[in-house]
Amino acid sequence: MNTTVDGDVxxxxxxxxxxxxxxxxxxxxxxxxxIEDHLVEVAAEPGGTLEERxxxxxxxxxxxxxWAGLPAPGATRRRLRSSRLARRLQRLGAxxxxxxxxxxIVGFLPELRPAWWVLRGWLAVQLASVGLSLLFxxxxxxxxxxxxxSQVVGLLATGAAVxxxxxxxxxxxxxxxxxxxxxxxxxxxxLFALVLLGGMGATRLTDAPTYDAYTVSGIYxxxxxGLRSDGREISNIFAFDAKGRPxxxxxxxxxxxxxxVATHEDxxxxxxxxxxxxxxxxxxxxxxxxxxxxxxxxxERRPVPAPRPQP
Amino acid sequence: xxxxxxxxGVLDLAVLAVVKERDGYGxxxxxxxxxxxxxxxxxxxxxxxxxxxxxxxxLTSYVVPSEEGPHRKYYAVNDAGRAxxxxxxxxxxxxxDAMQALLGLDGEEAA
Numbered sequence: 001m002n003t004t005v006d007g008d009v010x011x012x013x014x015x016x017x018x019x020x021x022x023x024x025x026x027x028x029x030x031x032x033x034x035i036e037d038h039l040v041e042v043a044a045e046p047g048g049t050l051e052e053r054x055x056x057x058x059x060x061x062x063x064x065x066x067w068a069g070l071p072a073p074g075a076t077r078r079r080l081r082s083s084r085l086a087r088r089l090q091r092l093g094a095x096x097x098x099x100x101x102x103x104x105i106v107g108f109l110p111e112l113r114p115a116w117w118v119l120r121g122w123l124a125v126q127l128a129s130v131g132l133s134l135l136f137x138x139x140x141x142x143x144x145x146x147x148x149x150s151q152v153v154g155l156l157a158t159g160a161a162v163x164x165x166x167x168x169x170x171x172x173x174x175x176x177x178x179x180x181x182x183x184x185x186x187x188x189x190x191l192f193a194l195v196l197l198g199g200m201g202a203t204r205l206t207d208a209p210t211y212d213a214y215t216v217s218g219i220y221x222x223x224x225x226g227l228r229s230d231g232r233e234i235s236n237i238f239a240f241d242a243k244g245r246p247x248x249x250x251x252x253x254x255x256x257x258x259x260x261v262a263t264h265e266d267x268x269x270x271x272x273x274x275x276x277x278x279x280x281x282x283x284x285x286x287x288x289x290x291x292x293x294x295x296x297x298x299x300e301r302r303p304v305p306a307p308r309p310q311p
Numbered sequence: 312x313x314x315x316x317x318x319x320g321v322l323d324l325a326v327l328a329v330v331k332e333r334d335g336y337g338x339x340x341x342x343x344x345x346x347x348x349x350x351x352x353x354x355x356x357x358x359x360x361x362x363x364x365x366x367x368x369x370l371t372s373y374v375v376p377s378e379e380g381p382h383r384k385y386y387a388v389n390d391a392g393r394a395x396x397x398x399x400x401x402x403x404x405x406x407x408d409a410m411q412a413l414l415g416l417d418g419e420e421a422a
Contacts, residue, residue, distance in 0.1 A: 068362050
């Protein structure tokens, strides 16, 4: 007899656990706390794998559920089943649960639920803060949100929201309507979390935060330095006339009359030779620039060829 | 006749009886039920029944460490379990008496 839970037992137990994912964590644990030990006993008897002996884990779980006097999964999952997407997700979940590693993850996911409840509370306040920022024109602050211009109020609101969210999560939703509402709110907050993460990533790239709570100025902050188009840096500009002949010595300005200065932050191997005006100052917005690519090893300079216009 | 259909009504009773006779862990209870003649009893059925009787307060449990295998969760019948068993036994007796009479099997059992 093995003292460690072998692969067969772990896999089978994970698949059984996955079939109870709809239950509140406490109920599930009360039911399955020693399922592994139990399956080890079964596996210790000679004769075939657990699946050969006990049937598919889903069927085992269904029998277990019925005898333990718990509601059938349909009672809580019927609504999800009705949509094709949900069906596909369920199939995907079942396939993942069948794989050893996937099974471990699927079985483990419900245990992350309390963490989500906490995160959800924080996200709700952060979302409120973003909404209020439109009215009060304050910055979005992380990690403590600003509410009514104050991070203290934000902290208090976060505490209250986390307590409320956890209470809601523990109690569960009684009615179908409440469940639908919770599902929609969860989805919205999840989406908001992605947007927030995106904003955080953008600021992080440029300047390391100098204070403990760094600021994302607006959610759609474009904080990368240099001249860019869709995030891709523009290091040189080539102009052509209507007949496709290259133009030289073109001075470019943006909509506000500010000189348009190409940059090569992302391409340190590029070197630009800028023309000088009569005072000896560089003319940074004259195109195309004379550019060289410097070999980092040999230091050799090669002129960068001009592109041809794409028809 | 499919014995699993019959078991539905009486597995609680069978499990309580087995555990009352001697404390047992999950798979041990399965084995003893099968040895007693209930060969078709499902592993998950017994496990589920044990957990339900336990959460319902009819069984207590304790863990016995094992050197060669996993720790075993033993179940024992408490007062509430004994009361349930006594009551269920009474119901079972009157039910089987009725069935015996209905099937014309009276007296065969006494022989």
